[in-house]
Amino acid sequence: MAVVDVLNQTGEKVAQAELADSCFNVDVKPSVLHAVVKMQLANRRAGTASVKNRSDIQGSTRKLFRQKGTGRARRGDAKSPLLRGGGVVFGPHPKSWAIKVPKKVRRLALKMALSSKLQNDALFVLNGLTLDEIKTKAFAAILANLKLDNALFVTADKDANIELSSRNIPGVKVLRTEGLNVYDILKYRQLVLLEPSIEQIEGRLS
Secondary structure (H helix, E strand, O other): OEEEEEEOOOOOEEEEEEEOHHHHOOOOOHHHHHHHHHHHHHHHOOOOOOOOOHHHOOOOOOOOOOOOOOOOOOOOOOOOOOOOOOOOOOOOOOOOOOOOOOHHHHHHHHHHHHHHHHHOOOEEEEOOOOOOOOOHHHHHHHHHHHOOOOEEEEEOOOOHHHHHHHOOOOOEEEEEHHHOOHHHHHHOOEEEEEHHHHHHHHHHHO
C-alpha cells in the first residue's frame, strides 16, 4: 500500500494514510483514459441542433419567373436553398452523440486517473476542511496555505459552505465522491482528497 502524508488545512502534516494499491497504484494506459474522456465529452453534447429543410419552410410554391428568356439563372420557388430565407441543404438534425464504454473499462480508467496523480506527486490528503461561513476569501487562504493553484477537491459529504465558497475561484472545483470522474481528475493539476472520501472511493472501485 502507498503511504501519503495527511495535512490539515493550514498545510501542516498531522498523520499518514494508506492508499489501496488496487485503486491508487495501477498501470496507466493513455488509450483507456482517452476512450473514457472521449465518451464523457461526447455524452455531454445536447445534440439538439436543427435546421429547416426545403419542405419545412412555409411559403408559396409558385415559380418566381419563367424558365427561359430572362437572361437570369433558372429559378424554382422562393423556398430554394439558393435564396435568402430558403431551406438548408444537409444541415444538422437532432441526434444522440452518446458513446458507450463498458463499465469495467470506466472503472479501470478511474483507477488509472487516480494512480497518475499519485505517481506525479499531485495527490494530497486533508484530514478535514471546514468553513464557518460562505466566504471566498477564507477558501482562497486555505489554497494559499496548501500552495495549490489548480485543484480538484473531493469531499465525502455535501458541505454548502465549501462548495459555495470555492465556486468563484478560477481553477478550483469541489466534487463529492459520487461525482468523481476521469475528465475532472485529469483536467486539474492537483487532486485533493478529504480523508473520509478515501474509504468511499476504495469501496466504489473495489
